[in-house]
Amino acid sequence: MRLVGVGDSWCWGAELVDPVIDPEPIMNMPGGGFERQAIPENIAYRLRHRYINRFADKLNADELIDLSSPSLSNDAIVRKLMEWLSVEGYLTGRDTSELFVSIGWTSPERREFYYKEQCSEDHWMPFGPWSMDQEHESKDVDQFMRLYFDNFWNEGEFIHRYINQVWQMSKILKTYGIKFVMHQAFYHHHEKMIYDWDDTEYEKSFNNVTPGDKLLWADIEDDTFIRDTTAWQHMLTKGTPEEVFVVFHPSEVGHKHWAEYLYNHCVEKKLI
Numbered sequence: 001m002r003l004v005g006v007g008d009s010w011c012w013g014a015e016l017v018d019p020v021i022d023p024e025p026i027m028n029m030p031g032g033g034f035e036r037q038a039i040p041e042n043i044a045y046r047l048r049h050r051y052i053n054r055f056a057d058k059l060n061a062d063e064l065i066d067l068s069s070p071s072l073s074n075d076a077i078v079r080k081l082m083e084w085l086s087v088e089g090y091l092t093g094r095d096t097s098e099l100f101v102s103i104g105w106t107s108p109e110r111r112e113f114y115y116k117e118q119c120s121e122d123h124w125m126p127f128g129p130w131s132m133d134q135e136h137e138s139k140d141v142d143q144f145m146r147l148y149f150d151n152f153w154n155e156g157e158f159i160h161r162y163i164n165q166v167w168q169m170s171k172i173l174k175t176y177g178i179k180f181v182m183h184q185a186f187y188h189h190h191e192k193m194i195y196d197w198d199d200t201e202y203e204k205s206f207n208n209v210t211p212g213d214k215l216l217w218a219d220i221e222d223d224t225f226i227r228d229t230t231a232w233q234h235m236l237t238k239g240t241p242e243e244v245f246v247v248f249h250p251s252e253v254g255h256k257h258w259a260e261y262l263y264n265h266c267v268e269k270k271l272i
Contacts (some may be wrong), residue, residue: 003061005052006081007104010185010231011068013050015249017042049252051231054259055102059272071126073110074165077103079124081169090176100272101173101180102262104231107188108162109153115141129190155205160213163206167216170224181262181271182225186232194248195241199233223269231258 005011014037021041036042047053056064067080081101085091090099107128115125117138131145166182173180186194187202206217222228235244235254244254266272 001059001061002063002065002099003052003056003059004065004067004081004084004099004101005056005104006067006077006101007052007185008068008072008077008106008110009070009249010106011050011052011104012066012070013046013052013249013255014070015246016046016049016252016255018045021045049255051250051255051259051262052102052104054256055262058259058263059100059266061100068104071110071128072106073112073126073128074105074108074162075110075112076124076126077105078165078169079112082172085176085178090178096176096178099178101178103169103180103182104185105162105166105182106185108158109155109188111158111161113144156208159205159209163209163213163217166225167220170220174224179271180224181266183262184226184230186230194232194245195236197232199230223271226262226265229261234258234261 090096110128113125114123136142189197238257
């Protein structure tokens with residue numbers, strides 16, 4: 001089996017560092033400390049303990065294709081997965097019987113923009129509420145981010161986009177005979193610490209979408225899209241916030257519990 005894992009920093013394993021090497025949470029380090037994740041020993045620890053690797057082990061997958069990255073939006077998740085499926089030939093006739101895709105959708109308010117000057121190796125620039133607290137590589141980008149946030153960033157748009165992305169991706173994968181499971185990693189309340197987030201409060205935004213979007217949301221199958229919990233919510237049922245989270249990401253314990261839940265769901269729903 002080839003397992004494809006795609007998602008944001010929760011799938012990637014941000015803030016998973018070996019406590020023997022880094023006993024303090026990395027956000028407590030100067031500058032946030034995220035660069036300490038690049039220490040080879042910490043890379044090995046992260047890859048070993050994050051949920052997508054644990055899930056791959058439970059599936060006895062022959063190969064794990066990792067398309068995850070910190071700060072990814074759902075826009076980027078769709079773009080990266082479709083690009084990979086296309087390049088690998090799965091959308092143009094290649095046998096999909098040995099393929100399994102795991103998608104960890106991120107919080108819907110994120111998005112991305114193509115920046116022709118550079119920004120990153122592939123020119124795509126992530127956007128989220130955190131963008132307002134950053135200095136970008138040019139004043140033009142700073143001005144654009146501010147204008148977008150003030151005038152165009154709205155739950156009516158990003159909830160509509162999210163529902164359509166989940167629905168469309170489920171239909172695409174099913175059409176090509178690709179086995180898959182999707183879940184919602186979290187709904188981010190940016191004014192609150194992670195243990196104070198509220199899935200119910202966030203999902204109230206879904207009542208503001210169009211009648212058509214409500215029908216699409218209801219049409220997404222419960223077997224392949226986990227509706228009864230987010231990863232965040234499930235982890236909180238398995239331990240204290242200090243046990244299952246590290247600042248804004250799952251701890252080793254949180255990743256372990258989510259991998260078990262994800263695997264058990266796939267077995268129960270006969271997805272694997």
